[in-house]
Amino acid sequence: MSDSEAEDRELRALQAALAAEHAAVYGYGVVGGRIGKQRRAEARAAYDAHRARRDVLVREVRDAGGTPVAAAAGYALPFPVPDAAAAVRLAAELEARVAGVYADLVRDSAGERRRAAAEALREAAVRSVRWSGESVAFPGLAERAADGTTPGAAAPTR
Template identity: 40%
Template sequence: MTEALAAALAAEEAAIYAYGLIGVRLTARAEVTAARAAELEHRERRDWLINQIAALKSSSGPLPAGYTLPFPVTDRDSALDLAIKIEDGVAQSWRPVLGVTENDDRTTALAALTDAAVRAVRWRRLNAVAPLTMAFPGRAG
């Protein structure tokens, strides 16, 4: 269980880092607001995961010293592409949590997966990426 939670935590930490970069490349007020809201949601999910891991009397391991971006983020389009990639990755990290949780905790994990998938759709729409949806959000490949 801890392994799945730790992987989700790592993805949420990466998302928080990424949105710091994404935000500075966006200029439209609605996009900046959406990026800030997304970052806040990722912080809330991170805190929930930290509490869950602490309750298991376990450790998530050290955070990486830095992150390597999958591509340079130099403008709005690349910032939106990164947002899509980040949210898809976060969704993937939460899916294994579903199988190791039950009841309210599973519902929380599903909400995290779903929220990431919905944000990815919004970013795809803003960057004119089609199709907007995928059949199995959170499934790798």
């Protein structure tokens, strides 16, 4: 693979991570509206972490010569979120999806960016376990094994 092709793959992976972070920020807005009082601080911390990662990714996409993908006005959630139990399931799902996208960025990057992507993958996997109470052997890859697709963020609504 040429340097140009590698840079293009890395930029696409950065954009995918940015899109996933936009969706996670949106999703945690929903989680925050439904989560029980006892887990509200945990939801707020995750929301803040995703906002911070989103802001870093905007700069990285620009530094890589790209135009950062914008957040959608709304996102289709994977299931209805009528109560606190569903909010917890949504938080776990958001984190699992974000972990999958960061797994792709780990694969398509090198050096400091790869290290940062691996750290983001680890953080998302840990949050997913905290929310769901379940873990997987290879965070970010389990989704592919289940349905054969690349995990991603919630679908934007248009």
